[in-house]
Amino acid sequence: MASTSQFLASLARLSISSAPRPAASSIPRFLAPSRGKGKKEKLKRKRRQQRFKEYKYAVPTGNGEQFSLCDAMRYLRAAEVGRPPSSVTYEVALKVRTIKNGPVIRNRIRFPYPVKNDTRIGVICPEGSNAMHDARTGGAVAFGEQSMFDLIKKNANNLPFNRLICHTDSVSALNKAGLGRVLGPKGLMPSLKTNTITKSVKTMMHEMVGAETYREKIGVIRIPIGNIQFSPKQLSENVKTFIESIKADISRMEDRVDKDIIEVVLTSTNGPGFTLNGGFLPTDEKVDPAHLATAM
Amino acid sequence: MVNPGKRMNILKTLLNLRHGPGAAILPPEISRLHMDFALRWNDGHMGPRKFWKTCLPRLKFWNPAVPMIINRSSNNAGPATLSIYFRQAAAAAAGPTTPAGSAPKVNFITPLAQQPHSSTANECPAPPPEEGERVVTIEMKHQHSDAILQDFLQKTGATVLQPSPDELNEMRQAEDLKDRAAIDRSIMKKYIDDKRAEERLLARAREEAEAIRLANQ
Numbered sequence: 001m002a003s004t005s006q007f008l009a010s011l012a013r014l015s016i017s018s019a020p021r022p023a024a025s026s027i028p029r030f031l032a033p034s035r036g037k038g039k040k041e042k043l044k045r046k047r048r049q050q051r052f053k054e055y056k057y058a059v060p061t062g063n064g065e066q067f068s069l070c071d072a073m074r075y076l077r078a079a080e081v082g083r084p085p086s087s088v089t090y091e092v093a094l095k096v097r098t099i100k101n102g103p104v105i106r107n108r109i110r111f112p113y114p115v116k117n118d119t120r121i122g123v124i125c126p127e128g129s130n131a132m133h134d135a136r137t138g139g140a141v142a143f144g145e146q147s148m149f150d151l152i153k154k155n156a157n158n159l160p161f162n163r164l165i166c167h168t169d170s171v172s173a174l175n176k177a178g179l180g181r182v183l184g185p186k187g188l189m190p191s192l193k194t195n196t197i198t199k200s201v202k203t204m205m206h207e208m209v210g211a212e213t214y215r216e217k218i219g220v221i222r223i224p225i226g227n228i229q230f231s232p233k234q235l236s237e238n239v240k241t242f243i244e245s246i247k248a249d250i251s252r253m254e255d256r257v258d259k260d261i262i263e264v265v266l267t268s269t270n271g272p273g274f275t276l277n278g279g280f281l282p283t284d285e286k287v288d289p290a291h292l293a294t295a296m
Numbered sequence: 297m298v299n300p301g302k303r304m305n306i307l308k309t310l311l312n313l314r315h316g317p318g319a320a321i322l323p324p325e326i327s328r329l330h331m332d333f334a335l336r337w338n339d340g341h342m343g344p345r346k347f348w349k350t351c352l353p354r355l356k357f358w359n360p361a362v363p364m365i366i367n368r369s370s371n372n373a374g375p376a377t378l379s380i381y382f383r384q385a386a387a388a389a390a391g392p393t394t395p396a397g398s399a400p401k402v403n404f405i406t407p408l409a410q411q412p413h414s415s416t417a418n419e420c421p422a423p424p425p426e427e428g429e430r431v432v433t434i435e436m437k438h439q440h441s442d443a444i445l446q447d448f449l450q451k452t453g454a455t456v457l458q459p460s461p462d463e464l465n466e467m468r469q470a471e472d473l474k475d476r477a478a479i480d481r482s483i484m485k486k487y488i489d490d491k492r493a494e495e496r497l498l499a500r501a502r503e504e505a506e507a508i509r510l511a512n513q
Contacts, residue, residue: 078313078357082331082348082366084414229413272310291361295411 055219066277079271106215122161166190231293318351333376340438369418
């Protein structure tokens with residue numbers, strides 16, 4: 001070992017006493033590359049910069065890479081055979097062309113065929129108000145103002161609800177209670193941004209039951225879209241509703257930022273992903289869409 | 297989401313979902329399949345598990361209308377059986393024009409929520425045969441999945457599918473891609489290993505130099 005380390009040491013010393021750094025050379029001005037002043041080049045550079053600001057994407061070329069809904073379902077049902085249907089869902093990943101630092105798409109959606117229905121809503125509203133009455137009749141699991149704050153503080157890790165909405169009259173009380181630390185990480189803190197502060201508790205609750213929230217992350221929106229036992233028709237309606245809702249969101253943001261849908265990928269809990277081509281019928285005419293709705 | 301080119305290479309494995317052991321078309325008189333075995337593989341429950349994982353997806357792909365229910369329990373001492381439900385000749389003759397279309401008819405009578413479904417908590421044991429049905433069972437305990445498949449094919453009289461020349465070609469390409477990937481990986485590993493070794497050497501040299509400098513002071 002000693003010999004190698006000695007050798008290394010000498011080597012290191014050699015490399016340390018390197019030649020002095022060359023002084024900054026001055027290139028004559030006429031030899032330096034001229035800056036492109038043309039308009040065309042400027043535009044090109046801008047476009048390149050714009051591209052750099054966007055999340056990367058690649059458009060499917062369409063030669064055998066895209067599938068009709070029934071084909072994709074056939075593969076996915078084969079991949080999920082023998083799994084308990086309660087633990088398997090169809091999911092959709094929607095790739096969007098978007099800049100990295102712009103506003104993101106985020107909204108709630110009500111599917112014609114809800115995926116699962118375990119929404120339990122808590123309502124923060126002034127005690128004894130009309131809103132409280134609405135919450136009680138609407139089937140909220142917890143409601144009130146001070147009693148709710150106590151409840152949240154006491155068993156923060158075992159809350160009876162998984163959605164929380166707030167009446168506009170209680171917002172100041174909520175902000176004073178300082179629950180942001182408890183509710184924030186759970187994503188339950190009511191705010192205007194998440195569209196959970198309302199004047200009408202009744203309509204908001206009706207909207208929320210069976211509704212799913214989605215948001216864009218790194219240029220993709222993912223959402224569970226159906227139970228594995230859904231028929232192709234049910235699933236297609238859910239997909240259609242979802243895409244329409246996204247398109248509406250995009251057109252609403254048009255003045256601030258422009259986004260495009262690039263591809264729609266159908267997948268399942270344990271299955272591969274299939275880019276949809278918008279078609280419905282299976283390519284194999286021996287398979288009827290009704291065959292894709294049998295018990296799993 | 298991975299880019300489409302990359303994902304396409306993964307989708308090549310869809311061929312695996314179509315062709316391989318278990319790619320067979322069942323005769324129309326088979327109404328459903330039911331498998332019953334344990335969650336864990338001890339005591340001879342490995343064969344059924346492998347049959348489920350390797351063969352059943354292909355069977356399901358080629359016979360999408362046939363319900364295939366898997367009921368697993370935590371009881372390893374229990375039996376591992378595969379039940380094949382045959383429609384009797386009279387029932388099968390009822391819909392001879394659309395043999396494939398008539399397959400799920402039996403199960404459309406009851407709503408989907410009440411039908412037996414796959415379970416990991418022994419919720420849906422093999423149902424008794426309905427009227428005009430006959431059951432054939434295969435004992436799967438302590439059996440290899442290949443043996444189970446052979447027995448299954450023989451008892452059902454299924455027609456085994458062979459990949460077409462095009463698909464064979466595609467399979468070969470996928471295989472080539474895999475080999476090429478292995479070579480590329482080894483090249484990359486060597487490059488990274490060399491780089492790391494060099495870095496280590498330099499770091500050690502720098503340390504020694506520092507030590508000598510301190511000693512000289």
